Amino acid sequence: MRVLNLRYHKRFQMELDLRRLRPQTPALHPDYRLSPWSPELVYDHAEVKYLSFRDELDAVIFPCLGDLEGCVKLMQEICERDGFVPEATWLARYVGAGPRKIEPCGTIQAIRVHRNRANIQNIGVTPHHRGRGLGSAMVCAAVLGLHQVGVTRVALEVTADNQAALRLYRRLGFHPTKTVYKTTEQLSDDSPRRAVR
Numbered sequence: 001m002r003v004l005n006l007r008y009h010k011r012f013q014m015e016l017d018l019r020r021l022r023p024q025t026p027a028l029h030p031d032y033r034l035s036p037w038s039p040e041l042v043y044d045h046a047e048v049k050y051l052s053f054r055d056e057l058d059a060v061i062f063p064c065l066g067d068l069e070g071c072v073k074l075m076q077e078i079c080e081r082d083g084f085v086p087e088a089t090w091l092a093r094y095v096g097a098g099p100r101k102i103e104p105c106g107t108i109q110a111i112r113v114h115r116n117r118a119n120i121q122n123i124g125v126t127p128h129h130r131g132r133g134l135g136s137a138m139v140c141a142a143v144l145g146l147h148q149v150g151v152t153r154v155a156l157e158v159t160a161d162n163q164a165a166l167r168l169y170r171r172l173g174f175h176p177t178k179t180v181y182k183t184t185e186q187l188s189d190d191s192p193r194r195a196v197r
Contacts, residue, residue: 009161012179016154018146018153028137037087037089037090039079049071050068050071081111088108090141091107094129106129108138117153118155136171
């Protein structure tokens with residue numbers, strides 16, 4: 001008989017106060033470009049989400065991130081929300097192999113949750129392009145866009161085990177404000193099944 005086990009995943013909510021910060025212009029390696037939001041880029045954003053998260057813990061906690069179709073639906077839902085902020089939504093592309101081999105490799109979006117507050121969503125960089133400053137450049141571009149539309153406080157959520165992301169967000173001025181736990185159900189063979197909200 002298989003037994004259902006609950007597993008708890010620690011996550012931090014982090015915030016950045018834009019009233020005390022001078023937003024930085026994103027610094028980007030010459031082989032990469034940031035493309036502003038366009039509805040034609042929904043699938044590219046979704047594919048980058050999938051490639052970025054499918055083998056990560058976040059895909060266990062949020063199963064839609066481990067499925068390409070789930071990422072397409074998620075991206076469509078994000079860009080159709082009332083609070084969607086196009087100015088803070090960017091697609092990173094690798095252009096170093098020439099104009100015929102442009103590769104989407106990073107994604108970030110933001111949703112305004114109040115007149116002065118917004119949440120950054122699903123910052124993803126595909127594995128082959130990590131460690132090249134894309135995460136930092138996308139967060140800076142998103143924060144600059146949020147600042148331009150009058151947002152004064154930005155929040156995001158990150159899994160506590162993701163030390164690289166935690167270092168990046170702290171370096172950019174984010175501070176932990178709350179600890180939350182997400183629960184997943186697993187069968188006794190330890191194979192992930194679904195997240196419980």
